[in-house]
Amino acid sequence: MVDQVTLEGFGDVITATLRNSKTEVADGISNHNALYARMKKKGNIRMEAGGTVIDCPIMYQGPGVYQRYFGADPLDISFQQSHTHSRWEWKQAVVHVTSHGRELQINRGRSKIFNLAKSKIKAAIAQAANGMSADLWSAGLLDNQLTGIQAIVTTDGLGVVGGISATTEEWWRSIVQSAAAPIQGGGAITPGPTTIESLMGPLYRRLTIGSSTPDMIVLSESYYNFFELSQVSLKRYTNESSGDAGFVSLKYHGSDVFHETAVSGIPDNTGYFLNTDYMELVVSEGRNWEQADDKSPVNQDTVVTPIYFMGNNAASDRRRLGLMKA
Numbered sequence: 001m002v003d004q005v006t007l008e009g010f011g012d013v014i015t016a017t018l019r020n021s022k023t024e025v026a027d028g029i030s031n032h033n034a035l036y037a038r039m040k041k042k043g044n045i046r047m048e049a050g051g052t053v054i055d056c057p058i059m060y061q062g063p064g065v066y067q068r069y070f071g072a073d074p075l076d077i078s079f080q081q082s083h084t085h086s087r088w089e090w091k092q093a094v095v096h097v098t099s100h101g102r103e104l105q106i107n108r109g110r111s112k113i114f115n116l117a118k119s120k121i122k123a124a125i126a127q128a129a130n131g132m133s134a135d136l137w138s139a140g141l142l143d144n145q146l147t148g149i150q151a152i153v154t155t156d157g158l159g160v161v162g163g164i165s166a167t168t169e170e171w172w173r174s175i176v177q178s179a180a181a182p183i184q185g186g187g188a189i190t191p192g193p194t195t196i197e198s199l200m201g202p203l204y205r206r207l208t209i210g211s212s213t214p215d216m217i218v219l220s221e222s223y224y225n226f227f228e229l230s231q232v233s234l235k236r237y238t239n240e241s242s243g244d245a246g247f248v249s250l251k252y253h254g255s256d257v258f259h260e261t262a263v264s265g266i267p268d269n270t271g272y273f274l275n276t277d278y279m280e281l282v283v284s285e286g287r288n289w290e291q292a293d294d295k296s297p298v299n300q301d302t303v304v305t306p307i308y309f310m311g312n313n314a315a316s317d318r319r320r321l322g323l324m325k326a
Contacts, residue, residue: 010104011294013117014097014305018291025125025289025307032129034247034258035136035149035274036281038216044280047288048311054088054282056162056314086162086314090284091146093135093309095128097121097291101301124307128289136313137265147313148265152279153272153321162315175273175322177203191222191269191326193229199324200227200271204253207273207322214273214322217257223271223324224259227252271324278320283311 018025030036030045039045048054065076097120107116138148151161157173158166166172177199179189184202189195200217207214219227231250249256255273260266287310294305315321 010099010113010117011296011303011305013113014121014294015291017114017117017121018307025121025128025291028125029129029132029289033133033136033264034249034260035216035218035276036132037247038276039279039281042276044276045288046280046282047285048282049285054090054312054314056086056088056280056282056316058084058086058316084164086164086316088147088162088282088312088314090310091135091144091312092287093128093131093144095124095131095307097124097305097307099303128307128309132309134265137260146311149272149274149313150265150267152313152315152318153274153323155323155325157318157323161318166318172318174318175203175206177206177322177324179324179326191226193226196223196226196230200252200273203273203322203324204255207275207320209320212275212277212320213253214255214275214320216274216276217252217255217271218266218274219257219259219271220266220268221259221261222268224257227257269326273322273324275317275320278317279313279315281311282314283309287311 030040065078067076069075097117099116099120103116104113107113132146135146136148137150138145139150140147141151147161151159153174154161154166155176157176160166161172164172166174175183177183179191179199182189182199182202183206189198191199204214228250247258249258251257262268266272287308289307289309291305291307294303296303
């Protein structure tokens with residue numbers, strides 16, 4: 001009887017509530033973060049079954065040699081190494097839905113119990129969403145933390161990322177636009193409403209390869225304010241509620257421009273120019289924020305339902321990813 005629910009019975013209520021909306025937790029988390037929502041929209045959240053690490057194939061040059069020849073000239077058919085793999089460690093996270101006997105006694109009754117379960121699930125989703133957002137933008141310096149954007153798009157474009165050293169492999173370097181030393185040459189630029197596009201333009205063009213361009217620009221609060229003020233007479237907001245979970249953005253060329261606050265973990269005076277065709281979030285099957293069996297400690301009057309995640313970010317071409325910094 002729900003009117004006389006036990007600790008074990010409350011675990012069943014939590015499980016049933018989550019089962020009725022199987023994707024509620026994962027959706028709640030993805031809808032909290034514009035980057036997560038964009039990768040979900042583009043089908044770049046990949047489920048992976050097994051494996052000690054996450055392998056991401058990379059083609060860093062064409063499979064053969066482009067050769068000009070005349071008539072019966074000998075043709076170069078020598079083998080050319082063109083593919084490799086980046087490797088990313090599995091990372092794990094968990095949130096718990098917890099209750100205790102006193103709480104259940106206070107909330108006896110069908111409607112109270114189900115409202116309590118929904119409230120606790122909502123709180124767990126918020127907790128997971130905040131943690132996941134911080135990890136997505138992180139430098140991955142904490143124990144077992146995701147390889148975040150700061151770790152993939154580094155401040156100097158270098159680093160050992162995905163098991164590949166960009167110091168020795170130039171094709172694996174991300175692009176850096178520094179206001180102190182602009183990639184287009186010339187003196188330092190002080191970022192502001194009248195100068196922000198002089199930083200954005202050269203980086204955008206450097207990241208444009210054929211028809212492939214950044215599709216998502218994420219600016220810290222200060223840089224977003226500069227960009228918004230620079231667009232006073234041209235400003236056009238978009239709200240792709242069906243695809244980007246309702247996040248409001250501006251436009252720059254063909255890219256959506258979003259902002260993130262410092263709470264998310266993005267550094268101030270920073271902008272990330274991302275081509276999400278070359279990014280993905282790889283998730284272990286059965287661990288995409290999915291609940292496990294509830295547990296009751298032998299020395300506590302509580303019941304705990306864990307909700308697990310296992311996965312990591314991965315990139316297949318860092319040359320398509322850029323950083324704008326002071």
